[in-house]
Amino acid sequence: xxxxxxxxxxxxxxxxxxDGKPMAEDTLQFEWIVTIKGGLDDLFAADPNVFVAGDLFxxxxxxxxxxxxxxxxxxxxxxxxGHRMSYRQWEEGGVAPQVVFEVLSPANRFGELSRxxxxxxxxxxxxxxxxxxxxxxxxxxxxxxxxxxxxEVEAMNGHVSPRLGVRFEMGDGGLRIFRPDGTPFLTFQxxxxxxxxxxxxxxxxxxxxxxxxxxxxxxxxQLRP
Numbered sequence: 001x002x003x004x005x006x007x008x009x010x011x012x013x014x015x016x017x018x019d020g021k022p023m024a025e026d027t028l029q030f031e032w033i034v035t036i037k038g039g040l041d042d043l044f045a046a047d048p049n050v051f052v053a054g055d056l057f058x059x060x061x062x063x064x065x066x067x068x069x070x071x072x073x074x075x076x077x078x079x080x081x082g083h084r085m086s087y088r089q090w091e092e093g094g095v096a097p098q099v100v101f102e103v104l105s106p107a108n109r110f111g112e113l114s115r116x117x118x119x120x121x122x123x124x125x126x127x128x129x130x131x132x133x134x135x136x137x138x139x140x141x142x143x144x145x146x147x148x149x150x151x152e153v154e155a156m157n158g159h160v161s162p163r164l165g166v167r168f169e170m171g172d173g174g175l176r177i178f179r180p181d182g183t184p185f186l187t188f189q190x191x192x193x194x195x196x197x198x199x200x201x202x203x204x205x206x207x208x209x210x211x212x213x214x215x216x217x218x219x220x221x222q223l224r225p
Contacts, residue, residue, distance in 0.1 A: 036103070
């Protein structure tokens with residue numbers, strides 16, 4: 001008597017898109033996440049193959065939804081722009097995000113930071129930057145992959161990211177990030193203020209031009225025979 005082999009289909013693996021936790025734990029942390037993510041979006045706006053995301057789950061290993069982390073900001077070169085519910089590396093040509101940022105809040109714990117460092121080191125991030133924007137504890141740390149592992153950057157003040165080309169500077173007021181052309185990353189408020197200032201200058205130039213035309217017309221009238 002022959003027996004028919006029964007094929008057992010495995011249930012699909014569920015990869016959650018959220019852990020129910022807030023993106024940021026305070027307004028300062030949120031402002032910095034938005035500033036870094038927005039600055040990188042703008043920096044690479046013209047390149048369709050640079051993907052920038054904030055607070056997005058990164059799953060590096062298919063079939064293992066327990067292996068996951070959500071960087072505050074991550075950049076994946078060689079991956080197309082577009083919306084995603086999560087970054088599933090096996091669906092992204094096997095490309096790991098090359099650059100990740102974490103912005104600390106008072107609730108961050110050493111154990112969590114150690115776990116994230118191990119994750120980024122193990123899953124081949126090329127650069128990892130940590131910023132604490134809390135005024136009493138302003139600190140910037142960076143790690144760059146050398147000889148197969150993430151190694152700490154000894155001097156972050158003036159450091160230029162190999163992948164991003166941005167420059168980090170730390171002063172009394174905290175971190176400033178500069179694009180390759182020397183212009184700084186700005187907060188939403190700073191961008192709005194700069195736009196209003198530009199609008200005011202444009203209006204002043206328009207008024208000066210109108211006044212000059214008016215004066216020229218008056219002069220022409222006076223010179224007519």
